[in-house]
Amino acid sequence: xxxxxxxxxxxxxxxxxxxxxAAGTLWFLDSRGITPRALAPYVAKRSSGHNEAIExxxxxxxxxxxxxxxxSPYAGNGDLLKLRPGGVVPIAPPAATRAVSVTxxxxxxxxxxxxxxxxxxTLAPGEYTFxxxxxxxxxxxxxxxxxxxxxxxxxxxxxxxxxAEGFKVTAPHWTFENLTIRGVxxxxxxxxxxxxxxxxxxxxxxxxxxxIDFNSHFKINARRGQFPDHGAIIGNTVTNTTIRDTSxxxxxxxxxxxxxxVIRGNVxxxxxxxxxxxxxxxxxxxxxxxxNILEQNIVICEHLLRAPGQRVGMSLGGGGxxxxxxRDGRCITEQEDSVLRANLIASCSDDGIYLNSAxxxxxxxxxxxxxxxIVVRFAESSADIEGNLVDSAIRSRDGGVVRAKDNFxxxxxALYAGRHPVRALFSGASVADLAWDGEAPRRxxxxxxxxxxxxxxxxxARPSYGAFESLAACKR
Numbered sequence: 001x002x003x004x005x006x007x008x009x010x011x012x013x014x015x016x017x018x019x020x021x022a023a024g025t026l027w028f029l030d031s032r033g034i035t036p037r038a039l040a041p042y043v044a045k046r047s048s049g050h051n052e053a054i055e056x057x058x059x060x061x062x063x064x065x066x067x068x069x070x071x072s073p074y075a076g077n078g079d080l081l082k083l084r085p086g087g088v089v090p091i092a093p094p095a096a097t098r099a100v101s102v103t104x105x106x107x108x109x110x111x112x113x114x115x116x117x118x119x120x121x122t123l124a125p126g127e128y129t130f131x132x133x134x135x136x137x138x139x140x141x142x143x144x145x146x147x148x149x150x151x152x153x154x155x156x157x158x159x160x161x162x163x164a165e166g167f168k169v170t171a172p173h174w175t176f177e178n179l180t181i182r183g184v185x186x187x188x189x190x191x192x193x194x195x196x197x198x199x200x201x202x203x204x205x206x207x208x209x210x211x212i213d214f215n216s217h218f219k220i221n222a223r224r225g226q227f228p229d230h231g232a233i234i235g236n237t238v239t240n241t242t243i244r245d246t247s248x249x250x251x252x253x254x255x256x257x258x259x260x261x262v263i264r265g266n267v268x269x270x271x272x273x274x275x276x277x278x279x280x281x282x283x284x285x286x287x288x289x290x291x292n293i294l295e296q297n298i299v300i301c302e303h304l305l306r307a308p309g310q311r312v313g314m315s316l317g318g319g320g321x322x323x324x325x326x327r328d329g330r331c332i333t334e335q336e337d338s339v340l341r342a343n344l345i346a347s348c349s350d351d352g353i354y355l356n357s358a359x360x361x362x363x364x365x366x367x368x369x370x371x372x373x374i375v376v377r378f379a380e381s382s383a384d385i386e387g388n389l390v391d392s393a394i395r396s397r398d399g400g401v402v403r404a405k406d407n408f409x410x411x412x413x414a415l416y417a418g419r420h421p422v423r424a425l426f427s428g429a430s431v432a433d434l435a436w437d438g439e440a441p442r443r444x445x446x447x448x449x450x451x452x453x454x455x456x457x458x459x460x461a462r463p464s465y466g467a468f469e470s471l472a473a474c475k476r
Contacts, residue, residue, distance in 0.1 A: 026413055026416055029412060029416070030411065030412040030413050033375070033393065033395035033396070033397055033412065034412070035069060035372050035373065035392060035393065035412055035415055036065040036066065036068050036069035036415050036416055037065070037066060037069040037070060037349060037350070037372055038350075038372060039065055040061075040062040040065040040066045040069075041062070041310075043058050043061045043062050043065065044058050044059060044061075044062040046058065047059070047061075067418075068415060068416060068417070068418040069392075069415050070370055071370070071418070071420055071423065072429075073302070073306075073347065073370065074346060074347055074369075074370060074429065074430050074431050075429045075430045076303050076304040076430065077303075077430035077431070077432040077433065079430075079432040079433070079475075080267070080269065080298070080300065080303055080430070080431055080432040081237055081239065081267055081269070082432075082475070083267060083298060083432060083471075083474040083475060084235075084265075084455075084474055084475075084476045085235075085264075085265040085266070085267065085296045085297060085298055085454055085455060085456070085474055086265060086296050086452070086453055086454060086455045086456020086457070086473075086474075087234075087264045087265045087295060087296040087452065087456060088207075088208070088234055088235035088264070088265040088456075089234075091177060091178070091207065091208060093152075094120050094146075094148050094150075094175075096118060096119065096120035096148075097116070097117065097118025097119065097145060098116060098118060098119050098120070099119075099120050099122065100115075100119055100120065100121045100122070101122055101124065102121055102122065102123045102124065103123075103124045103126075104128070105128045105129060105130055108121070108123065108128060108135065108149075109133075109135060112135060112136065112137055112139075112147075112149065113136065113138075113139070114139070115137075115139045115141075115147045116139070116147070117140070117141045117142035117145040117146075117147065117173070118141070118142070118145035118146075118147075119141075119147050119148070120148045120150065121147070121148065121149045121150070122150055122151070122152060123149075123150070123151050123157045123179075124157075125151070125152075125156040125157060126156075126157065126158075127157075127158045127159075127160065128157070128158070128159045128160070129159075129160040129161075129162070129184070130159070130160070130161050130162065130163055130166070131162040131163065132162075132163060133163065134163060134164075134165045134166065134167070134168040134196075135166060135167045135168065136168050136170070137149075137167060137168065137169040137170065137171060137174045137201075138170055138171050139171055140171040140172050140173060140200075141171070141172060141173030141174055141175075141203075142173055143173065143203070145173070146173040146174060146175045146203070146205070147173065147174050147175070148174075148175045148176075148177065149167075149174070149175070149176050149177075149179070150175075150176070150177045150178050150179070151177075151178040151179055152178070153178060154178045154179075154180070154208055154209075154210070155180065155210075156178075157178070157179055157180060158180045158181075158182060159179060159180065159181045159182070160182050160184040161181060161182065161183055161184060161185075161191065161194065161214075162183075162184045162185050162186070162190075162191070163185075163190075163191075164190050164191070164192045164193070165192060165193045165196045165219075166181060166193060166194045166195060166196075166214075167194065167195045167196070168196050168198065169195065169196065169197045169198065169201045169204055169228075170198050170199055170200060170201055170223070171200060171201060172200060172201060172202040172203050172204075173202070173203045174201070174203075174204055174205070175204075175205040175206075175207065176195070176205070176206050176207070176209060177205075177206070177207040177208050177209065178207075178208050178209065179209045179210075180209070180210045180211075180212070181194045181209060181210070181211045181212070182211075182212045182213055183212065183213035183214045184213075187245075188213075188215070188242070188244050188245045188246050189215075189245070189246045189247070189248065191213060191214050191215065192214065192215050192216060192219070192248065193214060193215070193216055193217065193218070193219040194211045194214050194217045194218070195211075195217065195218050195219070196219045196220075197218070197219070197220040197221075197228045197231060197258075198220075198221060198222075198223045198228065199222060199223030199224060199226040199227075199228060200223075200226045200228070201228040201231075202228055202229050202230050202231070203230050203231065204220075204228060204231040204232070205231065205232045205233075205234070206218065206232070206233050206234070206236055207232070207234045207235055207236070208234075208235045208236065209236045209237075210236070210237045211236060211237070211238050211239075212239055212240065212241060213240050213241055213242070214240075214252075215244050215246050215248055215249065215250050216248075216249055216250065216251050216252065216253075216254040217238050217252045217253065218233055218238070218252070218253045218254065218255075219254045220254065220255045220256060220258050220261075221254075221256040221257060221258075221287070221325065222256070222257040222258075222287075222325065222327065227257050227258055227259065227289075227327055228258050229258055229259045229260050229261070230259075230260045230261070231258060231260075231261045231262075232261065232262045232263075232264075233253060233261070233262075233263045233264075233266060234262065234263075234264050234265055234266070235264075235265045235266065236266045236267075237266070237267045238252045238253065238266060238267070238268045238269075239252075239267075239268070239269045239270050239303075240252075240269075240270045240271060240272070240305070241270070241304075242305070243272045243273075243274040243305055243307050244271075244272065244273050244274055244275075244280075245274045245275060246273065246274070246275050246276075247275040247276035248276075249273075249280075250271050250272070250273035250280035250281075251271070251280060251281040251282070251283070251284055251318070252268050252271050252281075252282055252283065253266075253268065253282070253283040253284075254281075254284065255283075255284065255285040255286070255287075255289065255292065256286055256287035256289075256321060256325055257286075257287035257288060257289055257321075257325065257326060257327040258285070258287075258289050258292070259289045259290045259291055259292065259327070260290075260291050260292065261285065261289075261292045261293070262292075262293050262295075263283060263285075263292070263293070263294045263295075263297065264293070264294075264295050264296050264297065265296050265297065266297045266298070267297070267298045268282045268283060268297060268298065268299045268300070269298075269299075269300040269301075269303040269304070270300070270301075270302070270303050270304055270305045271301065271311065272301075272302070272305050272306075272307050272309060272311065273309060274307065274309075277310075278307075278308060278309030278310060279309065279310045279311075279312075279319065279350075280309070280310075280311050280312070281311070281312045281313075281314075281315055281318060282299040282301060282311075282312070282313050282314055282345075283297070283299065283313075283314045283315070284312075284314070284315040284316070284317070284318035285315075285316055285317075285318075285335055285338060286315075286316070286317050286318040286320070286321050286334040286335060286356070287321040287325055287326050287327055287331065287334065288321070288326040288327035288328045288330070288331050288332070288333060288334065288335075288336075289327060289335060289336075289338070290335065290336040290337050290338065291336075291337050291338060292316075292335065292338040292339070293338070293339045293341075294314055294338075294339065294340045294341075294343065295339065295340070295341045295342050295343065295452060296341075296342045296343065296452060296453075296454050296456075296467075297314075297343045297344075298343070298344045298431075298454070298474075299313045299314055299343060299344070299345045299346075300345075300346050300347050300431055301313055301345075301346070301347050301348035301349065301371075302347040302348070302349070303347065303431070309349065310349055310350040311348045311349045311350055312348060312350045312351050312352075312354050313343075313345035313346075313348045313351070313352045313353060313368070313371060314340055314343060314345060314352070314353050314354075315351075315353070315354040315355070315356065316334065316335040316338050316340070316354075316355050316356070316358035316361055317334035317335055317354070317355055317356025317357050317358045317377075317381070318334070318354075318356060319356070320334065320356060320357070321334060331357070332357075332380065333357050333358065333359045333380050334356055334357040334358055334380075335355075335357070335358040335359070335361065336358075336359045336360055337359075337360050337361075338358065338361055338362075339361070339362045339363075339364075340353060340361070340362070340363050340364075340366060341362065341363070341364045341365055341366065341451075341452060342364075342365050342366065342451070342452040342453060342454050342467045342468075343366045343367075343454070343467055344366070344367045344369075344431070344454055344466075344467045344468065344471075345366060345367070345368045345369070345371060346367075346368070346369040346370050346371065346431050347369070347370050347371070347431065348370070348371040348372070349372075350371070350372050351371060351372040351373060351374070351375045352366075352368035352369075352371030352372065352373060352374060352390070352392070353366065353368060353371075353373075353374040353375070354375050354377070355374075355375065355376045355377060355381045355383055355400065356377050356378060356381065357377075357378050357380040357381055358376075358380075358381045358382075358383070359380055359381065359382055360382055361376075361381070361382065361383040361384070362383070362384050363383050363384070363385045363386075363388065364384070364385070364386045364387050364388065364451070365386070365387040365388060365451050365452070365463070365465075365466060365467055366388045366389070366390075366466065366467055367388075367389045367454075367465075367466035367467040367468065368388065368389070368390045368391060368392065369391045369422070369423060369426075369431070370391060370423070371391070371392060372392055373390050373391075373392030373393045373394060373395065373409070373410075374388065374390055374392075374393075374394045374395070374409075375395055375396075375397055375400075376395075376396050376397070376400035376401065376402050377396075377397040377398050377400045378397075378398050378399060378400055379398070379399035379400070379401075381400040381401065382400070382401035382402075382403070383400075383401070383402060383403065384403045384405070385402060385403065385404045385405070385407060386404070386405045386406055386407065386447070387405075387406060387407065387443055387447060387451065387463070387465055387466075388407045388408070388409065388465065388466065389407075389408050389409075389422055389425075389441075389464075389465040389466030389467075390407060390408070390409035390410065390422060391410055391420055391422040391423045392409070392410055392412075392415065393409055393410060393411060393412050393415075394407055394409050395412075406443055406444050406445065407465070408422060408441055408465040408466075409422070410422055424437070425437060425438075425440075425441060432471075434471045435470070435471065435472065436464075436470070440464035440465075440469065441464060441465050442462045442463065442464055442465070443462050443463055443464070443465060445462070446461045446462055447463065451463045453467070453468055453469055453473070454467040454468040454471070454474065455468055455469075455470070455471065455472075455473035455474035456473065457469050457470065457473040
C-alpha cells in the first residue's frame with residue numbers, strides 16, 4: 001500500500017496538479033535537489049514488478065518526467081565534430097634533435113623503443129594497424145626536448161588499434177600530435193585505452209588528435225608511488241561511433257591522482273556505457289589530485305548515440321576512488337583547487353557538472369544545457385560558482401558548500417512545469433547550430449578577472465553568462 005501511495009503522490013507532481021499536496025511535494029523535491037530526470041528512473045524502478053496497471057502508470061510517469069525536464073532533445077549534427085574551441089595554440093613543426101621517418105607499424109615500434117630526447121618521429125601518410133602488444137613509450141624525453149610522435153598534417157595518418165592499451169606512456173616528456181587513432185577490437189571490452197599514461201610520465205601532451213572507439217580514450221593514473229603530473233590534453237576530438245558494450249569504465253578522459261593537468265579545447269562526445277551499471281562520464285579528475293584545469297571544452301554526452309543509463313558531462317571527483325589508488329592513500333578529498341571554466345556541456349541524462357569531495361573548486365562561465373545541472377556533493381566539497389548559464393539548477397547535496405554568485409540558472413520547480421528559460425535564449429535545433437535568439441544575457445557586474453571564451457574570442461568587460469559570446473566563432 002505504501003508503494004501505491006508514493007506513486008499517487010508522484011503522479012500529482014507529473015501532472016503538475018494544483019492542490020496543496022502537489023505544492024508540498026514540489027517544495028520537498030526542490031529542497032532536496034531532485035530534478036525530474038533524476039526522479040524518472042526511480043519511479044520506473046519502484047513501479048516495476050507490480051501489476052500491469054501500476055507498471056504502465058510508472059512507465060507513463062517516467063516518460064512524462066523526462067519530457068518535462070529534457071524537452072525536445074538537440075538533434076545530432078555532424079558539424080559538431082568540426083567545431084574548434086579556443087585556447088589551442090597553433091602547432092608549429094617541432095625543432096628536432098633527430099628526425100626519424102616511419103613508414104611501417106614495426107618501424108614505429110622500433111623508433112619509440114630507441115627514442116632519445118628531442119627525437120621527432122614522423123609517420124608517413126597512410127594506415128598503420130596494431131593487433132597485439134602495446135606501443136611502449138619507456139624512454140624519457142627532457143624539458144625542452146620532448147620525444148614527439150606525429151603526422152605532418154591531421155587526417156593523413158590513421159592508426160588502428162585492436163589491443164587493450166595503445167600507447168603505454170611510462171616516461172616523461174612525450175608528445176603525440178595530428179594522429180587519428182581508432183579502436184578496431186572485435187569485442188569492445190578489449191579496446192580500453194588509446195593512451196595509458198602511468199607513473200613517472202610527467203609532461204605528457206596529446207594535441208590535435210582524433211581518437212575514436214575506446215572505453216576510456218585517455219587513462220591517467222599512478223604507479224609504484226609515482227604520479228603523472230603536468231600533462232596536457234589539448235585540441236583533440238574524442239568520440240565513439242557506437243554504444244560501448246562493456247562492463248568496464250567508460251570515461252573518455254579518466255584522470256586519477258594526477259595534478260597540474262590542463263584539459264583544454266577538446267570536443268568530447270558519445271560516451272554511452274551499455275553494460276553493468278550504465279554510468280559513464282565525459283571527463284573526470286579524481287584520486288586526490290590538485291590544481292587541474294578543465295576549460296574551453298565541448299562535451300556532449302548524447303550527440304549521435306542515445307540509450308538508457310546515466311551520463312555525467314564533467315566531474316571533479318567522479319564516483320570516488322579506492323584509497324589504494326589515491327595520491328595520499330586516503331582520498332580525504334578527491335580534488336583540491338581545481339577549475340572548470342568556459343565549457344559547453346549538453347545532452348546528458350545526469351548532471352552536467354558533478355563535484356564529489358572536491359575542495360576549493362572554481363566553476364565559472366560554463367554553458368550547461370539539457371543536463372541535471374551543477375551539483376556540489378558532500379561536506380568535503382566547496383565551490384565558487386559564478387557566471388554560469390545553466391538549463392537546470394545549481395545545488396548542494398549531502399553538505400556540499402556552494403558559494404554561488406551571479407549565475408543564470410533554472411529552478412527545479414520550473415523544470416517540473418516544463419519551463420526552460422535558459423534553453424529559450426537560443427535558436428537552433430542542434431548544439432552545433434546554437435545562436436542567441438535576441439540579445440545575449442549579460443553579467444550584472446564586471447568580473448574581477450578576464451573571462452576566457454569557449455571559442456577564443458575577445459570578451460567584453462561585461463561578458464554574457466556562460467561559455468561563449470558566439471558559438472559561430474568556433475566554426476573555423
